[in-house]
Amino acid sequence: MRDPYEQYRALNQSPPFGDIDLFASDGPLRDAVAANGLGKETNSLSAFGRRWGSAEMLELARQANENPPRLMPFDAKGYRRDVVEFHPAYHLFMAESIAARLHALTWRADGAAAPAPAQVARAARFYMAAQVETGHLCPITMTHAAVAALAAEPILAAEVVPKILSRDYDSRFEPWWEKKGMTLGMGMTEKQGGTDVRSNSTAALPTDDGYSLRGHKWFMSAPMCDAFLVLAQAPGGLTCFLMPRFRPDGSVNGLQFQRLKDKLGNRSNASAEVEFADAFAWRLGEEGRGINTIIKMVQLTRLDCAIASAGLMRMALAQALHHARHRHAFQKPLADQPMMQTVLADMAIEVEAVVALVMRLCLSFDLAASDPQEAARARLLTPAAKFWICKRAPVFLCEAMECLGGNAYVEESPLPRLYREAPVNAIWEGAGNVMCLDVLRAFATGGDAARAVLSALAEETRDLSGTRDLAARLSEPLPADEGNARWLVERIALLAAAAALGQSAPSLIAEAFVHTRIANAQGSFFGTCVVEGASKILQRALPR
Numbered sequence: 001m002r003d004p005y006e007q008y009r010a011l012n013q014s015p016p017f018g019d020i021d022l023f024a025s026d027g028p029l030r031d032a033v034a035a036n037g038l039g040k041e042t043n044s045l046s047a048f049g050r051r052w053g054s055a056e057m058l059e060l061a062r063q064a065n066e067n068p069p070r071l072m073p074f075d076a077k078g079y080r081r082d083v084v085e086f087h088p089a090y091h092l093f094m095a096e097s098i099a100a101r102l103h104a105l106t107w108r109a110d111g112a113a114a115p116a117p118a119q120v121a122r123a124a125r126f127y128m129a130a131q132v133e134t135g136h137l138c139p140i141t142m143t144h145a146a147v148a149a150l151a152a153e154p155i156l157a158a159e160v161v162p163k164i165l166s167r168d169y170d171s172r173f174e175p176w177w178e179k180k181g182m183t184l185g186m187g188m189t190e191k192q193g194g195t196d197v198r199s200n201s202t203a204a205l206p207t208d209d210g211y212s213l214r215g216h217k218w219f220m221s222a223p224m225c226d227a228f229l230v231l232a233q234a235p236g237g238l239t240c241f242l243m244p245r246f247r248p249d250g251s252v253n254g255l256q257f258q259r260l261k262d263k264l265g266n267r268s269n270a271s272a273e274v275e276f277a278d279a280f281a282w283r284l285g286e287e288g289r290g291i292n293t294i295i296k297m298v299q300l301t302r303l304d305c306a307i308a309s310a311g312l313m314r315m316a317l318a319q320a321l322h323h324a325r326h327r328h329a330f331q332k333p334l335a336d337q338p339m340m341q342t343v344l345a346d347m348a349i350e351v352e353a354v355v356a357l358v359m360r361l362c363l364s365f366d367l368a369a370s371d372p373q374e375a376a377r378a379r380l381l382t383p384a385a386k387f388w389i390c391k392r393a394p395v396f397l398c399e400a401m402e403c404l405g406g407n408a409y410v411e412e413s414p415l416p417r418l419y420r421e422a423p424v425n426a427i428w429e430g431a432g433n434v435m436c437l438d439v440l441r442a443f444a445t446g447g448d449a450a451r452a453v454l455s456a457l458a459e460e461t462r463d464l465s466g467t468r469d470l471a472a473r474l475s476e477p478l479p480a481d482e483g484n485a486r487w488l489v490e491r492i493a494l495l496a497a498a499a500a501l502g503q504s505a506p507s508l509i510a511e512a513f514v515h516t517r518i519a520n521a522q523g524s525f526f527g528t529c530v531v532e533g534a535s536k537i538l539q540r541a542l543p544r
């Protein structure tokens with residue numbers, strides 16, 4: 001008998017995207033980690049990729065974001081509580097990431113840097129996790145990066161670092177010394193300024209056992225962290241502090257949450273406005289040296305912004321390609337329509353470039369302590385990579401969404417969440433212009449070392465036809481004025497990406513990147529260029 005409802009059944013839809021190995025199915029990632037010293041970890045990376053690519057994790061990510069955290073400022077009797085409740089799925093992501101040591105892989109037990117390729121090993125996992133759930137990665141990033149700043153106060157670090165590096169996530173609201181593990185956040189931004197932290201007005205007064213801080217922070221994410229790195233004005237100038245949620249005597253510290261931000265994206269994560277009501281804190285580093293202390297942390301958080309944006313782009317590409325291979329229009333899969341193939345291949349080239357660039361940059365972090373050239377590379381290319389990758393991500397996400405058509409514009413699809421998430425990495429930890437100013441600062445303060453990085457990039461791209469003019473242009477005296485900084489920084493990032501691709505990707509890919517991004521002016525949109533070898537590029541991006 002004919003099914004009377006047949007006409008209402010969904011046809012011509014792609015099957016759910018899930019239960020995939022985010023590592024094994026990602027040729028560019030596999031090549032990038034192998035080229036940067038991580039050839040031997042294939043099995044554990046695949047195990048991580050299968051876990052994070054499981055349908056279960058993708059579903060939990062949806063739940064964590066559709067049930068945003070809730071502020072509980074008071075209890076029933078009106079006493080202050082200042083706690084934030086998160087959905088269980090958020091806690092699960094925290095526990096998974098901490099068990100996998102995404103917050104700790106690059107540190108030895110004493111807080112010193114772990115040997116290479118620790119940064120690459122962490123970044124490969126962080127990149128996969130970012131494809132699934134980025135909100136919880138905010139405290140994971142801050143906890144990881146804070147270790148760098150804690151080095152300024154070795155006695156305090158010796159107590160705190162072992163708790164930070166624990167594999168146990170402990171979400172209880174208890175003093176950190178009574179917990180199995182602890183997480184860290186940071187508070188720099190105030191109402192009157194985020195970039196210009198010297199305009200901070202939070203005041204810090206010395207007390208018998210530390211400092212007492214009074215003031216506000218306009219954005220303080222992951223407010224249930226156990227302690228925060230904050231900047232405040234001490235008598236000797238802008239200073240970095242470690243502010244715990246509990247005072248040393250075990251009483252609740254004076255952090256009063258005013259409200260949680262109602263954010264465009266990043267919804268599984270809480271971002272609080274907070275008043276410090278004579279809150280207790282320990283000093284990190286000397287008074288007046290606050291920026292120097294915290295900048296070590298900021299360099300690492302900026303690196304994570306670039307890795308996370310690369311991960312968002314990768315997931316969007318995989319979703320677009322998967323859908324286009326199953327969805328038919330005009331008697332052919334969309335992925336076989338010539339124009340769609342160009343669009344997808346052009347996007348795949350972009351993802352090849354961002355993953356190659358971030359993994360090569362992580363190798364520089366790995367080698368920085370023993371190799372001054374790699375240290376200079378990390379210094380110059382971190383803000384350049386953050387600028388370029390994080391600003392490309394929202395544009396990329398928009399195009400990926402269009403590849404899925406209307407199916408991606410509904411909230412049941414993961415694309416809206418990825419799309420809303422994309423701009424934040426460009427804004428926090430220093431917005432685009434600020435990254436460009438930081439690149440200019442690298443030339444101003446370490447000019448020879450920075451220029452040596454450009455010479456090395458020119459040398460590394462010598463065999464890629466089409467980079468010569470750009471390399472030559474970058475070897476001339478560079479425009480030092482701020483008005484041209486975006487032009488300069490974008491080109492440095494493009495040359496660095498070409499160099500990274502030259503080292504890790506097949507020549508077809510590296511040449512295609514140079515051809516479409518450097519030798520010829522790319523059009524305003526993805527797919528407005530000639531892409532050779534599109535089907536090979538797409539097979540490598542996601543095997544059929």
Ligand SMILES: Cc1cc2nc3c(=O)[nH]c(=O)nc-3n(C[C@H](O)[C@H](O)[C@H](O)COP(=O)(O)OP(=O)(O)OC[C@H]3O[C@@H](n4cnc5c(N)ncnc54)[C@H](O)[C@@H]3O)c2cc1C
Binds near residue numbers: 434
């Ligand atoms: C979701 C979210 C969570 C956050 N969480 C935290 C947190 O946990 N802790 C924390 O401390 N902060 C946090 N922030 C704040 C964030 O770091 C700041 O928003 C960011 O640093 C930019 O500062 P601002 O918003 O004050 O912008 P501004 O500093 O006012 O900058 C605005 C614009 O001006 C540009 N600009 C600034 N100076 C110059 C210049 N000299 N020349 C040209 N252009 C310039 C910037 O590039 C930017 O585009 C968070 C922000 C968001 C969105």
